[in-house]
Amino acid sequence: MAPRTCVTPDGRFVVGIHDPEFEVHNLREQDGIAALGRCRKGETVENHVNFPPSTVHAKTTDRVYEVANPFAFRGTTFINSAWADRHAGKPETVTMPASPACSLTSGVRQWLDSPEGKALPARDPLFVLDLLPRPLRLALGQASTDPEELSALARTACTLDFADGPDRPPTGVKFIRRPDGTRIPDIKDHDLYDVLGNNPFLPDTYKEIMVLRPGIQGSSEIIGEYTRNSHVFEYLRRNSYIPWGHFASNMANDTIRYRACDLTPDDMKGIRHLYYQRVYLRLAAQLDLPLPKERALLSDPELESLRVSVCDRLDQGGVTLPFNASLWGWNFGFGFAQSGHRLHASHQMIHQQNAMVPARLKDTAGSPFDCFSAGDMVTEFIEEYRIAHGKKFFPAYLEAIRSNTRTDGRDLGAASLVVCEDEHVLVFAPKAQVSEWELQIMTKAPCPHILAADANVRKSIDMAMLKAAQALEGLGAQMVTAVEFSGRFDGPCQDQHLVYAFIPRLPYAPPTFSEAQLRWISGCFPEDFAQACRRALAPLDR
Secondary structure, eight states: OOOOOSBOTTSOBOOEEEOOOEEEOOOOOOOOOOEEEEBTTSOEEEOGGGSOSSOEEEOSOOOEEEEEOSSGGGOEEEEEHHHHTTTTTOGGGSSOOOOOOOOHHHHHHHHHTSGGGGGGGGSOGGGGGGGOOHHHHHHHHHHOOOHHHHHHHHHHHBOEEOTTOTTSOOOEEOEEEOTTSOEEEOBSOHHHHHHHHTOTTSOHHHHIIIIISTTTTOOOOEEEEEOSSSOEEEEEESSOSSTTOEEEEEEOTTSOOOSGGGOOHHHHHHHHHHHHHHHHHHHHHHTTOOOOOSSOOOOHHHHHHHHHHHHHHHHHOOOOOSEEEEEEEEEESOEEOTTSOEEEOSOOSSEEEEEEEESEEEETTSOEEEOOOHHHHHHHHHHHHHHHHSSOHHHHHHHHHHTOOOTTOOSSSOOOOEEEEOSSEEEEOOSSOSSTTOEEEEESSOBOSGGGOOHHHHHHHHHHHHHHHHHHHHTTOOOEEEEEEOOOTTOSOOOOBOEEEEEEOOTTOOOOHHHHTTOOOOSSOHHHHHHHHHHHHGGGGO
C-alpha cells in the first residue's frame, strides 16, 4: 500500500474532489409540526420544512476538497468550498475582529448619571445585565447557574415572542423576513444565544423555543426517529463539513438531556440505533437489496436481519461499495470563552453524528484518488506490526492490558487499566493517553466495523459508551470528544478490533506546541485514572 500523502513522486500536489449528490430514505414515523414564533407583523412561522413526507433528494451540495497531509501520520484536510469561497481572492477577509471595548464601571457611571439611576433602590437587581459589556455578558451566560438571570440574558440575545402576555413564559422567537423572502429568527447576539442554549440552568421553556424545537435551528430535515421509551430525532445535514452530508442524532425537544448522568440506557440505545439503521440501510441501497418501507423505525430483529443480509451479499463477492467506511463522533458538552474562542462543540444537548466515507473519487487531474478514513491508519498499522513481528497486534494489545503493571513501577495503588467490561467489550484507560483522562472502548474479539457487530456486541458497545461518558462526567469532565476507529466494510483485514476513544478537554490544558508535535502531556498515571473511573461508576452500578 502506497503511503498516504498529497505529494507525488514527480513533485505535484494531489487534491481529491467531492461533488455530493444523494438521496436519503426517510424512516421518520411522525410529523411534529409546531409554531416556532411569529414575524413582526404577526405571521406565524412553522416548521413544515423539517418534516419531509418521503425520500429527500440532496442535489448540488457544496464541493469539498480532500487533501492528504504531506506526512501521512498527520491525517487529512477537508476544505468546504462554501466557506473557503468567501475568502477566495480576498485576503483582507482572513482575520479575526478586534476585541470590543470593555468597561463595566463606565457603563455603571453612565447609568447612574441617567434619570433611571435615581430609582436604583426600587430597581430589579437584573437591571445590571443591561450595563454589562459584551465579554462579561458572554462569560455570565456561560457560568451562571441562576435561571432567572439566564432568562433575562436570553431576552437580550434575541427577540422573544410573549404571545400569552409579558408575565407569562415566551411561546417562541420573533422572526424577521429577509429581502429574498426567507424568515430567520431575530437573534441579536448569536454567540450569547448559543452560550445560553447550552447552559443546563436555562429554564426548559427557553431551551425548547431557542434551540430544541425542530426548525428553530434551520431547515435540516428529520428523516429518522426513535420512539421506544425515549425520543431521538435523526437530522440530515446536507451541506456538511463532511463530504456527502452527515446525520445527527439529537435528543428530542420533549426528552431534554444536558448531562451524561441524565441519559438512560434507552436514550443511548436510541441514539445508536439510528446510527446502525442509517449505515446498514445505505449499504443495502448500494447493494441493490430490498429496502424497508419508509416512515417506519426498524425493530431490533429487523435491524439485525438487515445487517445479516448486507453481510451475506458482501460475502458472495463481485460487488463494489462506492461508500465503504463509517464515520462516527460525539461532541459532549459545550464551552465558550468571553474572548470569542469556542472551546468545544457547537450544539446543545446530547447529540452524535455519523456519515459514510467514499472509497475512491477523482482528483483535480481526473485520476483515481483514495479517500481518507481514520480507521485506515489502524488497518495499515496492524499489517505493518504483523509483518515486523510475525504476530497479530490486537491479541498482544489485549494481553498487555490484562498483564499491566503500574507505570511508575511501584506497589502503591491499583495496577489495572480496566474500568469495566462484559463478555464483548472493554472500557479502559489507554497506557499512552492522547489527553489526560482519555478512555477507550475496544471489542474483545475481532470486529473491524459496526457491520461485523451483531445485536449482542452492539448492545455492549452502547452501554460501554454510556458508562464511559458517565464516568468522565462523574469526575468533573464537562467537554468530551468521542470518535470511532473502524475498518472498511469491504476491506480484506478481518483482524481489526473496533475502537472508540473518549477524549476530554480539561481546564488548564489547551492544545499547545507539544500537542502539535503529537507529544501528549499528562499529569496522571493511567492506572490511577482507571481506578478513579471505577470509583465514579460504583454508585451508578448499585
